[in-house]
Each structure stands twice: as C-alpha cells, then as structure tokens.
Amino acid sequence: MTEENIPVDEESSDELFEKKVIRTDKGQEPYRIDKFLMNRIENATRNKIQHAIEAGLVTVNGKPVKSNHKIKAFDEIIVYTDQSPESLDVVPEEMPLEFVYEDDDVMVINKPAGMVVHPGSGNYSGTLLNGISWYLQQQNPNIDEKVLPRFGLVHRIDKNTSGLLVMGKNSQAAAHLAKQFFHHTVQRKYLALAWGDMEQDEGTIVAHVGRNQRFRKLFEAYPDGEHGKEAITHYKVLERFNYVTLVECVLETGRTHQIRVHMKLIGHTLFGDTTYGGDRILKGTIFTKYKQFVDNCLELCPRQALHARTLGFAHPRTGENLFFESLVPNDMEQVIEKWRKYVSTKMKE
Template sequence: MTEQQNKHLVTIGKEYDKIKLDKFLADMYNVSFSLVRKMARKGQIRLNSSRIKGNETLKVGDMVKIPGLFLHTQEEMLEANAQAKPLFTAKQIKDAKTWIMYEDDDVIVINKPAGITVQAGTGQEKSIDRLFAEVYPENHPKLVHRLDKETSGCLVLAKNKSVAKDLSYQFSKRHTHKRYLTIVKGNLQDPQGEIDFNVEKVFTAHNREQMKVHVSRGKEAKTFYKRLARNKDFHLLEVEIETGRTHQIRVHMKAIGTPILGDGKYNDHSQNSLPNGKKVKMCLHSRDIEFKHPNKNRMMKFTAPVNSKMLEAMLALGFDTNKI
C-alpha cells in the first residue's frame, strides 16, 4: 500500500470506540457534519468497504476510507465547509448559548429544551451533540449521559476526553444523583413509593423499539417517587432513579397505571390532555443533577428551571409552582 493510500484508510483505535462516524470525522479533520453527510451520499466515505449514511457507530478495528477532500489544505476545507448546507441556522446556534447554566474549562451544564434529541441517529440529524459542535467549533463538547428527546432539563457535556471519561464512569457507576419532575395521570393511591420492575427492550408489530417491564427478564431498574401535588387524577411527582435504563421513568409510570401526561409512546393519545381539553407535550423534566467535578474534586449540584410548556400545564392544574 502506498503512502497516499495509507492516508485514505484509517483504522479505528480505542479512543474512538463506540463514537459516531460523523463525529469522528468532524473531530479528526475539522469538517462540518453537513459536509460529512454530503461525502457519504456520494459514496466517498466507506466503512469496512461499505457505503454509509454517516451516523454509524464505530468499533475498534473498523477501517474508514477518507475522502481526498478531507486531506486538503485548511483553506480548501474552509471553502468546502462554507459551500455545504448548514445543519443549524445562526439563530439556533445563538439560542443554544442561552441554554448554558454553567461552564468552566472542563464541563458545560445546559438546560436542554424538550423536542431535540441528544445524540444524532437514523432520522435524527439535528441533535445536542451536533448543535454544540457548532457552538464550539474549535473543540466539540462530548456527551457523557443522555436524556430522551422530549425530556427537558439538566444535561452535562465534557470539554475534553479525560473529563468525558471521568464523567461517563460516574454516570455508568451511579455515582451521580438526578431528580426529575413529572406529571402523571391515573389512580395513584400511594403518595410515595418504589417501583422495581425489570425493564427489557422489545419491538412492536411495526418493528419499532419500545421498553416494557418484566418480572425476570431484562435489566434491573429502580424508580422512587413522591407526590408533591394532586388535582383529581393528575399528580405532580418528584422522581429519583437508582438505575438509568432507557425510558425507565416513562415505562415504570405506565406499569403502575399512571403514565406520564403527554407521553406519546407510553400513554394513550386520548389521555394526553388537560381538564380544559388542551393537548400537552410530555411532562418530564430533569430538574436537579449532582456530580463530582473531575478536576475541582468537589460535588457540584445544578437545578434547571422547568420549561414553559410544562409550567403552563402545572399552572392549569392548579399546582403551586413555588414548591418546585
């Protein structure tokens, strides 16, 4: 293999294991996500000799074919990036900066809005990781945990690999503390309780991924709730999770007969309305998060204000917002 051919083929090492292909290319070659997608559509990027979409997850040993354009001079790359259609508008990038609640040399803590996915994937091009790569073009922040697309609230990003590794470990080993607010609907008899059903991934008749509870199969999951307010069958709850399974709070609340108000996946659409008949989006908010700062060596706690739509639902139900 010639030197030039070597430049066009890259073997994935441990530092990029389980990273999305487009993020790897953006980090390695300082190119935009939109340019990566454009090159992927043209077949100029290959993964293990196969055509790709760009959002594939890499693993150690994968071979990536790099387009010659990515190896050109910085001036040529800037011109190519400028010609590619931007994924986000200037206003969206500016607005994202207003979500930041805390920032230092190592971490960023944001109040994530509902309606945007955290990590890009199939059918989900616009995401927090891609948006903040535009906010910080010189040093793309790294995800260390997740929130569902329709969940708002505290989300932590790392500014470098060592901090990302430390924080990811804290989240995976349950050394962090998270507290949520949610509105559920149904006959919730106990004002507080623990839900400890296992959670497993299943597929619907339309081959859509969904989580469900099971007595023995799946992964262990524990959810604790406390009622803060009530209006007939509507309940404002404070929720804490000991584990962090996919859709855990949503599927656990459904399992005890009180699905989250506005949850289009685990609640009947006819039940996602306020008493006045107004439809609502999912009422689940990550209010508090606490973790140990990797370099300051002390615990840090952050609280994210509830988003306007959920606050509107709370007021419509007569809940005292001063208690949150």
C-alpha cells in the same frame, strides 16, 4: 426509528458508556493492550480504543495503562466503552443553546423539549451535538469536531423530555463523568405529571427495561427480569390533582424511556406521552367540559410532561460536588397551574 433516536445497541440506555470486564487466561502471551482490545470488542477501531486508553477508560488490574502496555496471563481488564453512534458525521450548526454552567472541563446544558441529543437515523441535523460542535469550534477553530462531541457526551435525555444534561470538554473529564454515571453516583431528579391519583406518597419501581418484544421501536418494563436490563426508579408525590399527580422521580439507573415505562407499569402513564398512550383521557369521566379541559392541557404541552430538573455530580478535576436545578419549562408549568386551578374550582363547587 422513534423520535428519541434510539441507538443500535439491543437494550438501549441513556448512559452512553458500558462497562466490560475481560480476564486473560493462563496461556496469554504478552500482547499490546490496544491490539488485544481490537480483537475482543465488537466494532472497535484502534483509534477509538486509543482515545479510551488516553482518557483513562481502560484499566489493567485496577490501574490505568498506556496503549503500548503488554498484557499477560490472569490480567483483569476493565473497559468503559462508548455506545454512542460513530458512523454518522456531526456537522457544526449555529443554534441557540442554554448553558447553565461551563468551565474548562464540563458544560451543563438545559435542553429544550423537541431537540434530539445526537444525530442518528432520521435526525442528521438540528441536534444538540450539532450545536455543541459549532459552539466548541468557535472557542477553538482547530478542534476535531468528529471526536470531541462523541467523547464529550456521556448521557442523554429523550427528544421530548426537557432539562439538564452534562458534557465533558476533554476526554479525561468525559471519562470521569462516564464512570460516575456507571457507578450511579450522579444525582438526577425529574419532575413528572402522571395520570391517576397515586396510592402511595412514595415508592420504588424495580423492573427491567428493554425493547418491546413485538414492537422493536418501543420499550417495555419487565418486572420479572426476563428481558432488558435492571432499572430502578424512586418516586415521591409532590402534589395531587385528583385525576393526575405531580411526582418527583429519582433515577438509580438510566435506561431509555425508564421513567415513562416504569410509570406506565404501575398504572400512571405520563400525561401527554404520545408514545405510551398518555395523550388521551386515562382518568376521569369523559364529558364535554372535562374533555375540553384535558384537550386544552394537551395542546399547551403536546409531549410527555417530564423534565430533568436537577443534576448533581463531582467535578472531574477538582472533586467538588456540583448541583444544578433548572426551572420548569413554560409548557409544563402552564399545564400544572391549570390542573391546580381546576381542582381548586371543583372543591369549591
């Protein structure tokens, strides 16, 4: 399993809810919706389905229903299914967390690089959800920590990517947020340092993202769409440093490793990305001074130089548009400044 703790779904996504559309045929007799969905959705439990129904994640002919609703012929059922792992317990752990915003419905957290979002194979403790579970338990000792952290989590970011992440504090809020992510109305902007001097000042990368066909722990961009799922990344150059480029990436979709494999596809692997080969000199002549400079930069930021800087969404209760921005973390800021000075010095020579 890779450091990002990829879940079990075949073509993984950072958006943890998936939309399923089910249409009943003409011979469908009246039948409880919760029992019907248990038979139609793989690995679904009645408890999980009932939670989804209560949260408004199940509609029949465009309207939310109750668990005892009887479906009939020619119904259209839409289900937003939670793809986060359910089999592993989330053990509450006290840990420092940086909350950017919190109210009764949502919380926005600034995740540091090096922290996995949720428990999984090889990462059973020290994850963001372990800390969130402990934090919420202090607010409400009677909270069911086995349920809330899972339905509160609607998206995630890679272990070694820093930045903003939103969670719901109740099932209705989480459902509302999940639908916003699915319909691509959430604003997400990332700051990235990429190898190479990009030709265009801005552009859009359209290429499916899915697992590498040979190495299943890695992901790959498939521009012909032969594998994976649709993925769209918009980018804009912010600053050029000859051998690397500072860019802003806007996600239209949220596939696992999307920015990382999309940038690699166009020849601009992220600086410091150990998984995809960005932790060595990819641009520039390899001579002693330059190599020492790059090695120093990689030592300062021993991860992919990628930060989820801005996050915007509609508040699930009030509908107010909320927008948050986090400061660039110290490791990335130091490396960016070193490149800035390096280029400035070279221009004076």
